Amino acid sequence: MRIDVLNIFSLPEFFLSLPVQTPVAAPQQNNDNINIVLLGKTGVGKSSSGNTILRENRFTCGRSLSAFTSISSVERSLIDRRSVSVIDTPGFFCTNLSHEELSREFARSVFLSAPGVHAFLFVVPFGRFTKQEEDILKKVKGVFGKDVLKHVIILFTYGDECIRERIQTEIDGNEVVRKVVQSCQGYHVFNNKDLNDRQQVTDLLQTIDRMTERNQGYYTNEMYEWAQKTTWEKFWKILKDFFYAVIDFFQNLANSFDNSHWRQRMTPYMRL
Structure with a gap:
């Protein structure tokens, strides 16, 4: 097959389609550590979910007209004899931050997760799923790259207000929710009103472990830098x-x- 050099340089997609080595998930070397990044809109329960995981009120949360979280911050705790780091991030569409500031905070969330992110938890209040959540997931791909979805788990909050036995049926019956859940690595449900329910946290960590094993590693800073190019x-x-x-x-x-x-x-x- 003859390749026209001029056509190659006028179509960078030619080389972008070549089977080259781009950044991939780094292998997990220390099974005792786990890094979690919380993503979602303002007011969906990201900070509360972080507190539930850590079993302590480390992140400021509550009802407010303004977002409590304006910078990415990390808190760590020993859970089930494992070192767990939770990184809370500003909400998508946060009115307190410009687009550039918000992008910088998302970049910082990956930096705080060094050497990498084992799981991104896309936090959504159960029963309050809208078309905007689907748009946010597209923004997540835009920020972190399309491969990020291999590391995303939907975390439904307000688990105390739903009938858990009917959750899967409700998801299957909602086209938008089903599409989003299928594009990620499943879902988990949290009741943030009960910090003492440790089984829900243990189950989440096991879900993250299985996902990391399937991915043969975690999301790295190199993957984020490639997504920004x-x-x-x-x-x-x-x-x-x-x-x-x-x-x-x-x-x-x-x-x-x-x-x-x-x-x-x-x-x-x-x-x-």
């Missing part, structure tokens, strides 16, 4: 990596070439 930045990086790979191929080919063998075979002809 523009199409042209990705194009030039892939182009550079492609040509470096070609150079390495021919260098290895030259190094493996047996000169002595061919010199010996050509000696009789050199005497003619």
